[in-house]
Amino acid sequence: MIAAPASGSGKTTLATGLIGALRRAGHRVAPFKVGPDYIDPGYHGLAAGRPGRNLDPVLVGAQRVVPLYRHGVRGCDLAVVEGVMGLFDGRIDENQVAPVAEGSTAQVAALLGAPVVLVVDARGHSQSLAALLHGFATFDSGIRLGGVILNRVGSERHDQVLRAACARVGLPVLGSLPRMPELEVPSRHLGLIPAVEHGSAATAAVAAMTDLVAAHVDLSAIARLAHSTATGDPWDPSDAVRAVFNATAPVATHHSNEPVHEVATPKDSTLRTATPEVATPRTVRSEDVTPEDAAPVDVPEVAAVSEAAVPAVVSGVAVPEAAVPAVASGVAVSGAAVAAVVSGVVAPRTVSPAGGQQQVGGDGDTALFAGQATESFVVPDQSQSVGAASGISHRSSESVGGPSRAFGTSRGGPVIAMAGGPAFTFGYAEHRELLVAAGAEVVVFDPLRDELPEGAAGLVLPGGFPEEHAADLAANAGLLKTVGELARRGLPIHAECAGLLYLTRSLDGHAMAGVLDADAEFGPRLTLGYRDAVALADSVLWRAGERVRGHEFHRTRLIAAGTAPAAWGWHGSQGERVREGSLITRVHASYLHTHPAGNPLATARFVTATEQYAGHHVVP
Structure with missing residues (x-):
């Protein structure tokens, strides 16, 4: 589970690049997004070569999250789930007493029994990062932080200071990404511009994210960490x-x-x-x-695309402009299809005849x-x-x-x-x-x-x-x-x-x-x-x-x-x-x-x- 303390930390860049880098390393990766977001899964799908899927307890019910996850991971050996907003952010309920909000990344991580990798925007952080990490690691005992990825690190010295802060609270650093402003281009009024509208530019952006993560993240450590305790039958549309x-x-x-x-x-x-x-x-x-x-939704923080348009896979939607095959809900299509x-x-x-619900x-x-x-x-x-x-x-x-x-x-x-x-x-x-x-x-x-x-x-x-x-x-x-x-x-x-x-x-x-x-x-x-x-x-x-x-x-x-x-x-x-x-x-x-x-x-x-x-x- 790829999470963050807050929106704007770089989850989408990291998750998309991680999916692409793991796929490049020979893994079959199932991509997911927490919440109702349609746009991020498009970039995930480009990186994975298969449709990105959503896991949203609010819209489908918590009881369906694990079956939908198990349906989506069929044929894969790893899954990468991008969270929504901050780790514990979800649907706002004035009467909420539990630390895990409905629809939050934390809720989905707990349902899947998956370790959480926390992506931290390093800008402005120094030794006090240890206190922030300690809070996230201990706020809810049902959530297990497996490590930290430092994003937008300013220099080698900055990296050293932040790694020391992580060590103080016993959290391994799984990656450290330098600042790459060229990956952060303007977005539209609803967040990222869908990958399908950018075609070849989106494909190039995903490749750049993949290169960045492959060079600065310990992929072997991520693969070893990946594990889900979720069991049960997969969701099946025919059933x-x-x-x-x-x-x-x-x-x-x-x-x-x-x-x-x-x-x-x-x-x-x-x-x-x-x-x-x-x-x-x-x-x-x-x-x-x-x-x-x-409740607010996550307006993704990174739009790494420009203005061209060729094939793209977006939440199972393939819209090619040229005769290039694309994956769409598991079906390859080409040409203008x-x-x-x-x-x-x-x-x-529904109301039952007995007078109840x-x-x-x-x-x-x-x-x-x-x-x-x-x-x-x-x-x-x-x-x-x-x-x-x-x-x-x-x-x-x-x-x-x-x-x-x-x-x-x-x-x-x-x-x-x-x-x-x-x-x-x-x-x-x-x-x-x-x-x-x-x-x-x-x-x-x-x-x-x-x-x-x-x-x-x-x-x-x-x-x-x-x-x-x-x-x-x-x-x-x-x-x-x-x-x-x-x-x-x-x-x-x-x-x-x-x-x-x-x-x-x-x-x-x-x-x-x-x-x-x-x-x-x-x-x-x-x-x-x-x-x-x-x-x-x-x-x-x-x-x-x-x-x-x-x-x-x-x-x-x-x-x-x-x-x-x-x-x-x-x-x-x-x-x-x-x-x-x-x-x-x-x-x-x-x-x-x-x-x-x-x-x-x-x-x-x-x-x-x-x-x-x-x-x-x-x-x-």
Whole structure:
């Protein structure tokens, strides 16, 4: 685990260079990043030659961190995990009593049973470094510091003084890097500029980081130190999808004249039965959501790239400009082809017919709703048809995993188009894996220059930096028109952040798809933090009342947002009510980033929606 006392210490440079140097030395290295960051894993992926992955206990639940880690290390003999912010920094909780904050590097290190290598920015440090190291080494007995790497050391004498300070507290110095200002070039408003947008320049920067670490870090000592006590089965996308379908297998057909449960959103969250004449879409109000605790995220400290652009591997997204193979979620692609992954879901809470709360997944809150009740929503009696309530279609009542559904294969399944390229670089590798496991064929395309893939029955528009490419996106007018027309015909669309912007009427004055009755512009301030959100209405991904842990990370804002139903509701850090996102036909568009591994149910629902669309439309 590569950690630091604070942000800006050089974790990204060190971790990326270490991954590359260990790979150059003959190791097969699995790269990881703690937290929701999409950008650092792109540089990790370039260095490792395989997709970088995220380990975020807040978004996926602490119980899934080890399985996801073991999934990501398959075929490797070493893993390098870059931490987030300072070692003990995580989600801010005013009631926290434990020293390890949720989502912190320390929490993940403890879950993995991995030693921590502390990267210290040596500028301004002398003998007092010993006191700082002593504090970090003794603050939490569950965290084991394996050594120190000194970064930005000013001179040979400076190095000697710092090594003596480390020796006073019994911590070995595993490396000492000189100051290299040429590696620290300006970054963008959300941190590092994604590697995919820099291509050959990013590749050259990663090579420079690799050279630096190889020359100044004891790689043999690092390899000897590396060890994880984590055990258990790896996460498997096919197993995750199979579990979803087994859990939602229908017991009996639900008819409109059978009882449904009307779940009120009052203080007592009591249940009462009702028999509506027609099953209507379920909604809840944003007043009835649990307040969220916003937390900062690590804005990476080093951007070691310049302005060229050739192949890059970014969180499983390969976007080559020339015919050079790239690794994308384990698949080599070349030429103008791209392969991408995007975001997903976190475990919902659903109300059980018995009047309590059924925890389908996740790791946190116990209250379904908080606040005063003003409206209720209706859910079918799950004892009659869990499948109907979940939004999962079933071809027969046979046991799932048998002849009625093949897991882990996309042959013959619906085609889901996934946006990639320089404008859509934010995604998690597990999303594509889950879509494929649920039976979809995922085809990645670049909205800057491509048409919609032939036969697309669904569209995933992940996050990224469309504001940096608005003119070029607008220039591909044929694609924008196609997306707008298909959205109005009911094409299932999952759009997050950059995807939301793509679906607006305009972005910074450039015409977009016009699916949403809104315009977007670059804003005056950064919006970021974790959110405890509640789905306010049914959609192709979520059911009203389901809880989601997500993350916002954007500098744009919507203006003239129209009257479409909101997707999410939550309470802001000051208690203010927030309604966010838009639901139109089968479009789910939001600024909120979610992680698919937290709960594959939403991904399975989306694939089911694309199957239904393909069955009723002549797909283009």
